[in-house]
Amino acid sequence: MKKEKRLFGTSGIRGRFGEKVTLELAVDVGRALATHLGGGKVVVGYDTRTSSQLLESALIAGIIECGCDVIRLGMVPTPLVGYATSRLGADAGVMITASHNPAPYNGIKLWNPDGMAYSPSQERIIESIIHSREFNRRGWDGLGSVREADFRDDYADAVAGMVSIERPLKVVIDCGCGAASHLSPLIFRMAGCSVVTLNSQPDGFFPGRDPEPVPENLSELMETVRSTGADLGIAHDGDADRMVAVDDRGRFASFDKLLALMAREIGGKIITTVDASLCVDECLGDCGEVIRTRVGDVHVANSIAEEGADFGGEPSGTWLHPDFCMCPDGILSALRVAELISRKGPLSVLLDEVPSYPNIRDKVPCPDDRKGAVMEMVASELSREFADAAEINTIDGVRISMEDGSWVLVRPSGTEPYIRITLEGKTDEEARQIHEKTRAYLENMIG
Structure with missing residues (x-):
């Protein structure tokens, strides 16, 4: 068949x-x-x-x-x-x-x-x-x-009404010539911010930069934040279901740290993915509970609904706000970052207060038709390589957490012939050792 x-x-x-x-x-x-x-x-x-x-x-x-x-x-x-x-x-x-x-x-x-x-x-x-x-x-x-x-006016009024900016902020917004080019700057101004725009003319050729808001595509945004003395820089992807931030010093904000800050600000039950950093748990502390789910915004959304959670997000900048709508919203996410710094102070200071841990991302070639068998072996055997393994999560690939909080995630790529390795150690040496052990195991198994 x-x-x-x-x-x-x-x-x-x-x-x-x-x-x-x-x-x-x-x-x-x-x-x-x-x-x-x-x-x-x-x-x-x-x-x-x-x-x-x-x-x-x-x-x-x-x-x-x-x-x-x-x-x-x-x-x-x-x-x-x-x-x-x-x-x-x-x-x-x-x-x-x-x-x-x-x-x-x-x-x-x-x-x-x-x-x-x-x-x-x-x-x-x-x-x-x-x-x-x-x-x-x-x-x-x-x-x-x-x-x-x-429906643009209805949406703009609703989103702007979700936040209260407590002091004047200057914000640079890079819409990447995408679908938020008109709305995101408008909504920030409605919320009381002074706005400088970049790449805010809709254009399907994306002449200003590639649609993906990653550091290598955002040098103009980072420089503009520094040169204008702005409090915050925001960049959207092509459809604005995501956002990323640049702090007041012109530095790209760590995906995980920004997620951790918002999780702590909202508190309660927080949904994130298996590849999110330990800093989310540590930053939230006693303010709530972190529940991990599969990678993908639909899985975060389903877990929010199932758990009755207060907030959910992926480290990529895809955040969901169940008090507004169950669709990922990069504009509301960006506004809530602005609201946070209007209350708590400069984003650079807040980010520096969040703990940082060495992390490594790698991928090992693996034919698509062997991924299933390899992952079955990973699920049953890889934990034996780590004497201090404290928890094994198999909701999406295999995530092994160590007693000190370090972890390694092994997942098959959904789009390429690779097995991906993501890990975080408490020290550079620990991260290196986890990486070497995991990669050697996979290479030996795949052959």
Whole structure:
């Protein structure tokens, strides 16, 4: 029996436009979604990529062909799609985006009525409908309709109302020519900040910088924060479901430290992923509890719902705020960092107070067809290599925690022929020893 091709990855469907992500696929996703829903309303938005409007038109054609109505939001950030889906009483939401990937890429991500991303099991249902070709096509008198909706003011008012900036702040915002180019600076000004903008003209060629907000792409932002004496720098990815920060000294803020600061500020039950630093636990201290889950914002969201958590986030800057919406929101996340420093003082000082530990990220080549067998052996044997192993977590790969808090995570890559190693030690020497032991074990097993 031929194995069905997987369409969805860790964050929706994503790939190069015209290769994996085609107009034909977009039509089929629209048909499958509407067939699955059996009627109702679907909210649709897209980011600034040059192929987004083409894909939107194809997706909408499939949705209305199978009897669902469409509410078109136009070019908007992903968090607005999630928020609008929950507030407009829609049955689903769709965002056309490839998030932080380069300009040639695009993708499709689906959202539930509460603004939470489709789970892997829901995505499998959509895939099975596409593969079976059992679409519920309608005749001329049963087609869905399309209407436009401008939900930007509603979203902006709601997000700005979630924070209270207690002292004037100067903020530099680098939108990367993405979907937040108009809204993020506007909302910061509504919240009372003085704003300097970079790359805030929507442009699907991303001429200012690559969409991924990593240090090597943000030299202009870091320099502008220093030269203007700003309190904070913020950068978004292409669809603004993420944000990263630059402190008042122009330094890129550690992903883990920033997550740790926000976890401590919010307190309570905090969800993060298996690859997050020990500093999150130590910074939170007695203010709450850290629960780890699989890598991916949908897994963080599901755990927030299951645990009734107060906050959740990945070290990548993808944070979820259940008091607002279950969709990752880079604009609200950035505002809450601004609110924090308006109350507690300079971000540079706050970051320096969070403990730092040496960490190493590595990958070992492994054929895709051997990953399963290798990970089975890792789960049963690797812990024996560490005499001080105190806890083994197998929710996503294998994470081994040592008695002193050091840890190593071994996970198969979902997109490349590698087994990934992520680890953190209390000292440089300990990190080196953990790395050498883990890599030697994997290389010996893979051969």
